[in-house]
Amino acid sequence: MQARSQYHAELDHVWQSLYELAELARLAMVRGSLALEEADLQIAEQVIAGDVQLDTRRAELDELVFTLLATQQPVATDLRLLTATIPAAAGLERMGDLAAHVARAARLRYPDHAVPEPLRATITGMGEVAVGLAADVAAALASRDPTLAARVPAGDEEMTRLHRQMFALLLAEHTGARVNTAIDVSLLGRYFERYADQAVSVARRVYFVITAEHLAPVEPREGWSGGRR
Amino acid sequence: MQARSQYHAELDHVWQSLYELAELARLAMVRGSLALEEADLQIAEQVIAGDVQLDTRRAELDELVFTLLATQQPVATDLRLLTATIPAAAGLERMGDLAAHVARAARLRYPDHAVPEPLRATITGMGEVAVGLAADVAAALASRDPTLAARVPAGDEEMTRLHRQMFALLLAEHTGARVNTAIDVSLLGRYFERYADQAVSVARRVYFVITAEHLAPVEPREGWSGGRR
Structure with a gap:
């Protein structure tokens, strides 16, 4: 019994x-979104430096599994x-990487x-959605x-929608975007989008662990002119 | 013995x-790179339609594991x-997704x-490197x-290097890039880069399966002005 209760504790x-x-x-x-919104170098550096913590914790969890x-x-x-934990943990680590990429974009242009x-409002909105999806994933894991x-997939x-809006604004004449900005914003949009994709992927795995059933897939996506890549 | 040899066959x-x-x-x-290089709609459509095959095969492999x-x-x-197969297969499926994204970029601008x-030469080079990395991963899996x-990490x-060159050319005055092109090329660069990252990640897992040791990590990357995101 000792061994079993130990196993369950693990x-x-x-x-x-x-x-x-x-x-x-x-x-x-x-913090990555905040660093971007406020052009705050100190917060950006914290996110970039803190990313190693997620990587270490993920490696420890892989060992335990x-x-x-x-x-x-x-x-x-x-x-x-146990079989879902390996890719789910990899997905969560990747979300941390993407948040660090957002922070790096803020650092690169600091003090601008x-x-x-x-x-800015659209990108801030993307950050808020990303944080909300991660919160739902965390809540699902805490409550099972x-x-x-x-x-999560609906969120x-x-x-x-925001990613499409971002491209529309980037291409709008009145935005007056230059090549530099187009690069930054395209990549930022991609980081937020991939963060959300990873959150969905982790949520699907959590759902499968709990229910032994797969969540219905969502429709495939298209290029950014008609949606997302 | 029957059961053991069955297990080894599996x-x-x-x-x-x-x-x-x-x-x-x-x-x-x-094919994705070729579709991009030649602005070939038919090849692009093949890649996009063929991606489901990788997804299905990956799901079957997960079941077997x-x-x-x-x-x-x-x-x-x-x-x-077995524990490496789940994330490695996910990485290979993701490489297929990224190749399909390259094909979608070709389709989006067709006939341009x-x-x-x-x-073009730099982007073609990135495609060639990506294909070479996948070939090394395949060879490692075939030969163990x-x-x-x-x-693979060295490749x-x-x-x-090509990704940096791509950004330098995109920002160069003589290229005369507009916002539209900056979006396309930034995202394409990201797809090739991520494809290579996934190849490295799969190669590391394969190395660990065979040797029980981890390949030494490479140095962390910085923003695109100083390297890659």
Whole structure:
């Protein structure tokens, strides 16, 4: 019995670790977006320096999963959890990387703003959506409630809408964007979009772990003129 | 003995499936790059339509890994293979997605070229590097030779160089790039770069499966003015 309760404690630790990774990924984007919005070098540096923490925690979690697979014979939900944890943790680590990319864009243009005024509200909105999706993923992991995981893909649609709006504004004559800005904003848009995609992917995995069923897929996406790449 | 030899046949099938995914990801980029270079709509459509094949094969492979983990008690190399297969297959599927994104960029501008003449040689070079990295990953999977996996990260450095060159050309006055082109080329550069990053990530996992050791990390990257994001 001792060994079994130890095993269950370790599975709880896997859930808890995934939740903590999601929280780190969320906080990185809270700060990355703020660094961009406020052109704040100090916050940008914090996000960039802090990213290694997510990487380390993810590597530790991979080790734990490997040990549990090697020493226990997990089945059903437990096996789904362990096999989902490796790619889910990789996705959460990637979200941290993308938040750090946002912070790097802010740092690169400091003391200027990376995003010109006509585009700023849209980009700020993308940051808010990204943070909201990460919060939903974290909540789903904390509660193991599949309905929280299931709502993440719908939230991602708002990101798609803002991403289209971003391109429309970037191309609008009145924005007066130059090549430099077009590069910065295109890449920033991509970082936010990929962060949201990763949040959806993690949420799908969490849903599958809990329910043993796959969330219905969303429609495929097109190029940025007609949607997203 | 029957059951053991069946198990070993299934592990071989995992290796073979990973190799085939790498080949599909490589071919997708061969064609995606060609569609871009030649502004060839038909090839672009083939790549975009063919991407679902990689997705399906990856899902089948995930199922097989899950079954093997549930019914066998893999240890050592076998367990490393199975736990690495899930994220490695996800990475190879992602490489296919990115090749399809390149094809979509070609389709979006057809019958025009998405990439203006002054940038074309650099972008073509990025496609060639991407294809070469995928070929190395496929060869490492086919041979289970760690030295082939180990050379992938070094090959990625050429991608970094070309990516910097791409931004320099995009910003050069004589290129005369407009916002539209800056968006297309920034995103294309990102797709090639991410394809290479995924190839490196898969190669690292393959190296770890074979040797039980981690390949040394490469230096972190900076913003596009000083390198890559």
